[in-house]
Amino acid sequence: MSLDKQNIGFIGLGVMGKSMTRHLLKAGYPLFVYTRTKNKAEELLREGATWVDSPKEIAEKADVVFTIVGFPTDVKEIYLGEKGLIPNGKRGSIYIDMTTSSPSLAKLLYDKGKEKGISILDAPVSGGDIGAKEGRLAMMVGGDKEVFEQVLPLLQLMGTNISYMGDAGSGQHTKMANQIAIASNMIGVCEALIYAKKSGLDQQQVVKAISTGAASSFSLTNLAPRILKEDYSPGFFIKHFIKDMNIALTEAEKMGLELPGLTLAKHLYEKLAEKGEKNSGTQALYKYWEQEDSSHS
Structure with a gap:
């Protein structure tokens, strides 16, 4: 998949997510966003992001989707719920979970994605609000190496120390x-x-x-x-x-x-x-x- 003009989805616009999303917007990618509290997205919508009402809609519109939410239960719902990414995703899509979550859940999502022809990376980040704003987060990535290499240009918009760590769950x-x-x-x-x-x-x-x-x-x-x-x-x-x-x-x-x-x-x-x-x-x-x-x- 060439990343030129690919539609990007982003779920989770908290302390870090909002700044990370902004780097993708500034790079000129068409961006679809979803978060549980819509008013958190208002600044980004003014800057050119497009609001959607559910992870399902993001799965239908975007080719590459980033998620960074609060807890493993949130990750599970966003990926596996009835209106989640995997049940509604397109073959060939790439999903990148940047939430700090459970390694065993990362492996489960990877396997469920594979069944549908969807590639999933676990890519938790470190660097806090400062690193997110300045685009210099550390990222630790697990999953298929060729998929990691495909999305590396996107990751480099948000981070500087980006490490491929091995199979699914290794990032976590x-x-x-x-x-x-x-x-x-x-x-x-x-x-x-x-x-x-x-x-x-x-x-x-x-x-x-x-x-x-x-x-x-x-x-x-x-x-x-x-x-x-x-x-x-x-x-x-x-x-x-x-x-x-x-x-x-x-x-x-x-x-x-x-x-x-x-x-x-x-x-x-x-x-x-x-x-x-x-x-x-x-x-x-x-x-x-x-x-x-x-x-x-």
Whole structure:
């Protein structure tokens, strides 16, 4: 399939999806969009995207479809539901799920797609709202290599570090490794900031001093400054991060693997979610120590 002037579909216009869609629009592709809350699409519609009323309509109109939604249950409904992509899709279509979802679900969708002559890639992304806006997301892709190579020019409009990882489900397994690394790292960043504060240091100076050395990380460089401004708006929702950690722990259990760092991170984030922070960004983990501190004072 040549990608020239192919109709593109995009389902899910949340924190990241809206920016990702914009890159495809700017490249001149005819774009059909669907999301559960239509007003999230209004800016894109003004910029030239076309609204449709269901995944079924996108399946009928588009040759390549991207999806990035909240939970594996949403993915299942969009792909396999009565008005979903696979039951209503055209032979030769390519579907790319960029939701962080379950590796076993990715394999199921791949197999169901094959039965209908539809190619499906699992291609979860990392980089948050900043990476999405700037078109420099990291993408981890599982599925057929020749299909990956076909859609690579589209992926390159949205990301810079794009890796083919292997068979269906491999992209999701790679994203789980990514989330495992982030989870413990975020604990470290928050503990470093609260330690700096307690010892009387200027937290901003500390971030500047340590962010180019061995402590360097995406979270320290991009999220620690947000914490210091008390900006807890979501580049990535806590509720979605808890979902990811649950998937990773389930997969680890199947492999007989214990992940104490991830288990602790999930516990701390769940405590925050119980206190009303589920729609905050992952950097709001810092509030756990602030709350602990205030309860002891």
